[in-house]
Amino acid sequence: MTGMKEGAGEDPFAEDTASTGTTDRPDNIETASSTDSHAETAETVDSQRTARQQSIQIPYKFRRGGVQDGRDRVPLFLQKDTKSAERDALRELEERFDDDVSLTDLREALMKVGLQHLDEAEIHLEEWGYGMTFE
Numbered sequence: 001m002t003g004m005k006e007g008a009g010e011d012p013f014a015e016d017t018a019s020t021g022t023t024d025r026p027d028n029i030e031t032a033s034s035t036d037s038h039a040e041t042a043e044t045v046d047s048q049r050t051a052r053q054q055s056i057q058i059p060y061k062f063r064r065g066g067v068q069d070g071r072d073r074v075p076l077f078l079q080k081d082t083k084s085a086e087r088d089a090l091r092e093l094e095e096r097f098d099d100d101v102s103l104t105d106l107r108e109a110l111m112k113v114g115l116q117h118l119d120e121a122e123i124h125l126e127e128w129g130y131g132m133t134f135e
């Protein structure tokens with residue numbers, strides 16, 4: 001036997017060669033709509049998977065080899081009262097986390113918060129003389 005019998009054992013993946021051309025039958029529209037729906041569902045699942053993978057990303061503290069990884073070295077010179085406030089902030093945050101906090105991490109966190117609050121930084125700069133004119 002060289003061929004397959006028609007009926008239940010028919011090749012489900014074979015193309016239907018009996019129909020040539022297109023018809024405006026409702027089942028064609030339904031099939032196209034169903035195919036589009038499946039494509040949209042697959043895209044939604046892929047985007048949800050990507051979002052989930054991004055939210056599961058390991059925090060910087062745990063994926064780095066040391067506190068300097070991925071950072072540029074910049075000099076930081078602090079006035080005595082700022083250095084004292086930094087030391088107090090470090091102690092307080094270590095108590096809150098019940099864990100050691102890297103001074104490098106604290107400094108960058110403080111820098112990021114400061115960058116989000118430029119109006120408050122402007123007030124400190126004005127206290128130091130910025131914006132003053134002597135005309």
